[in-house]
Structure formats: C-alpha cells, structure tokens
Amino acid sequence: MPNISVTINGITTSVREGVTVLEACELAGVEIPTLCYHPDLSLAGNCRMCLVEVEGWRTLAIACVTPVTPNMVIHTHSKKVRKARRTVLKLLLANHNVNCPECERNRNCELQELSEKHNITTNEYQTTPKPVSVEEVSPGVMRDNSRCIMCTRCVRTCEELQSVAVIKPVGRSAEIKISTFMDRGLDGVACAQCGQCINRCPTGALFETSEVRQIWEALEDPEKFVVVQTAPAVRVGIAEALGLPTGRSTGQMVASIRGLGFDRVLDTDFSADLTIIEEGHELIGRLGQALQAGDPNVHLPMITSCSPGWIKFIEHKYPHLLSNLSTCKSPQQMFGALVKTYLAEKEGIDPANIISVSIMPCTAKKYEKERPEMNASGYKDVDYVLTTRELASMIEEAGIDFEHIAEEKFDRWMGHSTGAGVIFGATGGVMEAALRTAYEVVTGHEIPFEGLNVTPVRGIEGIKEAAITMPDRMADGFEFLAGVTLKVAVAHGLSNAERLMKKVSAGEADYHFIEIMACPGGCLGGGGQPIPTSPEIRRKRAEAIYAEDAALHFRKSHANPEIQLLYAEYLEKPLGHKSHELLHTTYTPRKD
Amino acid sequence: MAAGKRLLLGDDQPSIGEALIKAMDMSPADVVFEVRESDIRGRGGAGFPTGIKWNLAGAASGDHKMVICNADEGEPGTFKDRVLIEKMAWKLLEGMTIAGYAIGSSHGIIYLRAEYPYLVPILEKARQDLISQGLLGDDIQGRGFSFNIEIRSGAGAYVCGEETSLIESLEGKRGEPRNKPPFPVNSGYLARPTVVNNVETFAAVPHILLGGAEWYQGLGRDDCSGTKLFSISGDVENPGVYELPMGAALRELLELSGAKDIAAVQVGGASGSTVTPDELDKPMSFSALPPGGSVVVFNSSRDMLDVLENFMEFFVHESCGQCTPCREGNRRLLDIIRSIRAGEIASRDDLKPFFLLADVMKAGSKCGLGQTSPNCFVDIITKFIAFPGDKEGA
C-alpha cells in the first residue's frame, strides 16, 4: 500500500494507506484513549472513547475503526473532542459501581485511569449505580455486572480467540447486559474457565474466584504444613504484576513466597518433567501398538492434557476425541497427588495436616482442582490455587520488597527445575520438552537441533507443525520406529485448537502428537497472568521463558535428578502401577 | 389546491411492467444514469442520493449483489410505506427489479417490519402476479435477466430501520448497526455489495424511468426533486397519507389535512424536528426541514413535556444498547425530563450539561438513532417549555 499524507494536530505526516486513525496517531506519538479497543480482538467501535475530529466530517470519527484517507486533517484534543470524551466517560461512570477500593482491579483499571487522566471530579449525569450482582459464579471466573461498561471485549475474546462463545449481550438498550444462555451463569454453560475474558476486561467486571483469604488462614495456622508449587509461567509474570518490567525473576519469587510463610516452596517444573516422562512413554507405547502391532484401534494423534481449560473445552465440544487425550494428569495435579503421598512420606508429615497450594498463571486450574476425581492421594490433591495476580497482591500486602529481595532457591525433593519444565510455560514447550526426551529414549542420541532448541514448534503462529524423521538405527526395543517420520502439531488459543480438532475429526490430520494450550501464547498468556496482555507483552514473556531454559544446567526432563530419585525410590517405572494410581486420570463427556 | 402531481398514489398509473421493459431496453449504466440525474434522494429519512448508491454498488467488485428493500418504517407517526404496499405493492417490486437490472443483481429481499404481518399476503400476491406475467423470476421477458425477491419479517426493533442493522438482522443476528466503512454498497448482506432503499424510493423508480430524469426533477420544489409521501396524524381532521412535491411547505400539508389550533408540529418523526407555528412556511426539504415520512400535529391542549417524555421513552426502549452515548445518553435525558416534570429544575441553565450531552450524542453515536434522538429534547425544551427562572418575554 502506498503512503499518504495526513495532518494530526497540525503536524503533517506520512502513513501507510489502510491504517486506522488510531494507528496513525500512535505512529505520530499522539495518544488516543480507548476502552473497547484491544489489540487481540476485532474492532467494535462501541465505547466511543476514541472520538476525534476530522475536518469536513459532520460527526466525530471513531479513531479505532476509521481508516485514514489522503490529506485527512485530524484533531485529537479540540474543544469538541475533549467535551465528547469527558461526556462519554461521565456517562460510563454515571451508573458504574465506583466502590473502587473493593474492586479486584483497583489501580489497574482502564476506566479509573482514564477518569484520572481526564480529571473527572464531578459528574452531572450521576444516577443510581447498577446493583452489585455477582451473577456468574464459577470455580475459576466471576462476573459482577455492576462494574461492566458493555465494551464487549470479553464477548469477543470468548468467541474470536477461544471459539467458546458462551457470553453474549442479552437484552437491549437500558436492560442490556453480558450474560450466558438463559442466564445460567458461567458454571452452567460450556465455559472453559480459561479466564481470557478477565485478561481483557478493562474494569473489574470479570475476576478470578479468590482463595487468598483461605491461604492466609492456612499460613497463620501453626498446625498446618503449607506446601506451595509454582508454575513455570508465574516466574515470568510476577514481576509485571508488581509493576516491574517483564523478565525472569525466579529467585526473587521464591524468596518472596518463602517470606509469606510457606513451609515448602516447590516447583511445578518438577512435575512438568514428570509429565514428560509419563506422557512420552505413553506416546511411544501408542506408536508401538500402531506401528509394531498394527493395531487399528490405537488412538492417534495423542493429544496433551496439561491445560485444564482445553480439557473442559474438548469434553464439551469434541467428546468423541477424549480417547485421544493423554491420560496424564496436568503437572499441577500430578504434583498435588505426590505432595500428600511421596513428599509427606519423605518429610514425615501426616498428609491430613498438609495444605497443598499452587500458584498458577491460570483460572482453569481453580476449576481443575475441584474435579471430583482429583483425590488420588486420599485427600484433595490440591487445596487452593492462586493466580499470579493473587500472589502479587499477597506479596504487596506483606510489604515484601520484591525488586530488591535476595534471590533464593526452591526447596528440595520436588523443587528441581529443568529447562524442559520451564518451557511448559510457552506454547510449543510441552512438545519441545517431549521431543527432547522421547527422541533420546528411542534413539539413544540427543535430538538433532542446535542447542536442543526445537525452533519449529516455537513462536506465536496459531498452529505450528513439525516433522522429525527417525534415524535408521534406533535404541534397543524401538526398531519399529526406524525411518519413521513423526508428525506433530501445536496449537494455542482454543480457536486454533478447534481448527485442529475439526481436521482431526474429519480424518484430515495424520499427526502423531498434538500439543494444545487453551490460552494464546500458552500458559504465559494464561487467564491468571498480569493484566494487560497483548501480542507484544506475550512475546516478552516468551523471551524470558526461553532465556530461563537456556540458563539452566539441566534442560531435559529425564536428566532431572529429583525425577530420577522419584522413580528409583517410589514410582519404580514410567506407567507403572503407582503412576497409574497417582498420575493418570479419566475424562468426562459434557453437554455443549 | 396547488398540490401538484401525484405519482406514487395517483389515479393515473402506468401499466405494470412498462417501466421495467423500458429499463431493459436501456443499458444498466444508462438506468443508473437516469436515476442519478433525477436527483432522487432516499425516501427513508437519511436522504442519500439513490443514483450514487446504485452507481457505487454497480461498480463494486463482488458477485451475488443484493437489492434490499427497507420496509421497516418504525419512526413514530410514519405509515406511508404501509399504505403504499397496501395500494401499490407491484410498484415497489418493479422498482427493486429495475434496481437489480441496473446494478447487476439477481436477488432481492424485502425486510418487512414485524408490525405489518397483514401485509405479507399482499406482497406475496403481488410477487406471484409479477412472476406469472413474466415480470419477475427467471429470464424476465426472455431477456436473459433473472431477478427473484424474498419477503422476510423483522421481529420488532426500530433500530433495524438503520440499513446496517437491517442487514445484521437479515443475517440472523442482533440488529446492531455496523461500523462504516465498509458501506453496504461495497460489503453488505453476507459481505456482498448491497443496495438498501426505502419502499417509497423503489416505488418512485418506475416513474423516473417512464417520465425521465428531467421531468421527475421538475416535480419537486426548493431544490428538491420528485414527489413525497407524508403520513400525517395527531390533531388533524383527516389523518392519512398525502403526496406533495418534495420540498413543499409544511403549511400546505397542514391545510390539506385540516389541522387547526396548531401549537406544535413534529416533522420527521420522533427523531425529526419540533417546529412552532412561526415555522410552518418552511419547505419540507432535506436542507430546511427533513421530512422523513411523518408529521404529527399538536394542538394547544397538548402538554409538550408529555410528548417529549413519550418520545424519549420510545428511544430508551429502542436503543440497541451497543454504544455509550445512545445507551446511557437517552436514559439520562429521560431522567432529566422526569425531573423537569417533578418541578426539580428551576432554571434553563441547570440543563446546560444535558444540552452538551445532546451535542455529544449527535456527534458521537454510532448510528442515526443516537445521532437524532436528542433532537426532540433540544427542540421541545428550547421552544416549548417554560422554567421558573426564565425572564419575562425571553
């Protein structure tokens, strides 16, 4: 597209034809306030916050949807624009629940920020606020429509990014609200609990179901032995949640969590590695059955099961593919099952007194821990789940100086991290970790990628594919794989997952193994991660994840010394009797 | 009576199909040219030049172009399209067929408002008659041009009179207006190039083709072209539909319909303007007093605050709720109207923020509904409502 000339606030500049007024202003360094706009979503043009004046126009223009035209003359803070923006803001505030101190999003609210920037101190349009109505309660996600400004970012997230589409505008005009089918609430419909809507809500209308209070109580109870696991993506998100730049901060995170009073600070990376061992052997087993025994009933492609939002999605939408899922529990639940068995034995603590907490980038994990089958230890495997954001709020409440705290290390037995475990936090990471291990198991050699970096499965592409051809000489027992080309695919975001599942259902996919993560970018873009999110923010988090991987001594799951110890002392062998009891699970078909 | 020529509802009607056959003797481009030269502007209310619309849709790239008739007249006080369909349904269908020929479309849809279910059989009969006469359907008159028309019903939403909402509704969605661009002529129904015109606009097309652009143009007054149907109701002796030259003075219509003791007149429906007895000589033209299709007369016994409250209740009910100024703004205007009624507003100055709100709604709402709903507030408060704080004689 050719460049055209436009004038913004008196300064003429050249921009690419086809960009919007908003983009042109951004390029020119002019900030336009927005609310319904989000870089991950389609354009709605609803909130009318980004109004600008275009010379020759009868009405004001909406910057986010209006394309620039040659010689357009734009004013972004003329009297007319300023009045309109202030009025729009006041209208949104007029019946908004402005009990900000009670709101989860206090100090991180786009409406609050804009009100501050525009100096809204009085409101001539003030009216009765919408009643507080936590109408949609579910294990992971809550909605309070008294804080909703009808920007529809959640609706577009649910439909466009996630193909779930369970929340929609209902009614019209004064009665309009965002709701679910027959107003059943998120718990009564096919919500995946992914929390992506929370990440894109500009206000506090959507938030996670909090368990912070229960965790403080557990920490304050001397009888309880409180064990915490931290997921890979938390360590690249927590700094952001505390207002610091994105980056690796594992040491500070561990120190801060220990400072909160947890008895053991452990790492979900450990059980990520364990997942790789179990899942890798499961895959090799299925391949063997198919290729060696010629069994036509083997369920291939095998699909990963780490992401509970994805699990709920497939249970609702593709129940006929449940046998394709790996039977492995997610790392969180494997960890939980081992905390109250293996760890309890090693620490010599009565599992009844253990409180098992996990810190996750995820809201669906809150749902997952409530699944009735998740009690293999004889207790609830995971008692409480905190999001990255909730952890940040606890660190703030405790007055811990995260930025300057001296770095510390995880506790032992289930606290050893490998690079393979860390990259679980990024889309493609499970696949990469699985390939690093599986390839070595079946060939006896390291995977032939420079620095073990399986780059074809990295990156932000919605669906990634790779094919790896096995050498002619295999390790003993795996000769059936000689010369076989292993085909894999990776999808992140449930819309991409749906595209892939349609292909699988139609028999158009000849993959052997598929990794799916419910959230765009993988766990680093999870529904429990810091707000805001954008492709740029997720790219930075991914960089931090891969930097952490590269910096670690052990980068392959099977090399994790604590994993080796676990098998030697407790589990005996992958897919063994104890593994099946503690680490594997079943799935439930659900109605759409 | 200097009423001028009646075309749309006149006694002297062309024979069915005459205009279509004449059109098919011309090239599509010439048909568009004729409509363009006639200067006819959309009869729904917004007044976009029809010829330009057809030209854009004709030139747009894309297959399966669509011709859609907006039969969703919902503006309070408007019923001209109902009468036109009751009496001359064939003319609307013929106008649509000519439009199809002109822009290269073979598919038309009539979006009929849910409030007019009893017109479905009338339209259906007219459609069947035209098909049996070879004036609609496949290979019309053996000329190789095919055009089919579907009749579809709305489900009760004023905002669907806005063309992009109407298209959304036809696609089975909520009738929420789209962002423009793209305009329907480039990407409308199912993303196809689409012409949406009002019933009356389509019905005028056969007359334009038969009489010629110049003749049609000459029928109008005050820079306007053609004739116009006006629905008049309220405090008049003979409510009904009247056909006058476009641009005729309001007074002329009031006299024809027997309005007496006129205190106020609402021109162009609830979203139009409220005029005082001093303004009756204004021409009902797009530039002076855009008429839409509706004129409602109020005599001196009417409380204009009641009228305003009724209008604003209507808008609060009918706003789609999508954009902030319209969803929230209409409600706040209704609130303040009720405060005025309750005697809580002492002075006109107290209403300043609400006049500002009205300005913002006009400039910042997404579609015509929110852009015009504050008109009645501004007009009626300014011209008809007295406040305790008003100075004598002000």
Next chain:
Amino acid sequence: MEILTDVNRELGCIPEEAIIATASAVGVSNAEIYSVVSFYSFFSIKPRGRHIVRLCSTISCVMSGSAEVLEAVKGDLGIREGETTPDGRITLETTSCIGLCDQAPAMLVNDEPHTRLTPETARAIIAGLE
C-alpha cells in the same frame, strides 16, 4: 431469523429447547441464539398466551386515548402489560409505533390490526377471543 420467527409464531414464544435446536442447526452457540432472541420485542422466551394483544403506546395513539384503552383492558383481564392471563388465554403487551397512526388508537391482536379503538370496542374485541 426465519426459524425463530416461525417458532415464535407457532408457539407464541421461543422456548429453551427451540433455542438449543436452532443453535445446533445453524452451528452457533446457544448463547448466540439466546442473545438474538432477547434483542427483538416480538420474540419472547417466556411462554405467552394463545392470543397476543399489542397495544401501541407511541405518540399518536397516546394522543387518541390509548392509555384509557390500556386501563380498560387491564381492568377486564386483571393483568398488567407484559403479563399473561392465568388461563393462558391472553398476553397483553404495549408496543412502539405500529404504523396505524391515521387510525389511532390501534392494536395488533396476533397478526390482525384493530383501529380507532375506544375502551369499549377494545374490551369487546378482547372478550371475543377464545
């Protein structure tokens, strides 16, 4: 829309099962169809009476006495607008302009228009509904 219009006309409302069936026929979520249904005044999810009376509440009808007609009908039926008689005979609704302003006040009974109403004629029309 056509499916929904047909169901609504046939049953007087669009029940939950019809929404689910429509959603799966069209291939969209249940919430999507629920959202569409909730947008339009003529659609209802709540079951309605055998006859639906829609009395116009917009300006020309109000000026001609539609409020008195409404009061009379409400009195006879013992229900308020938006409600259905306990015997399931009649649902009473008010509606935005129905384009019969020249014959105000007007109402629609199912698909039939009734015009130039007085409290008496309206009562008689409604009393005559089975």
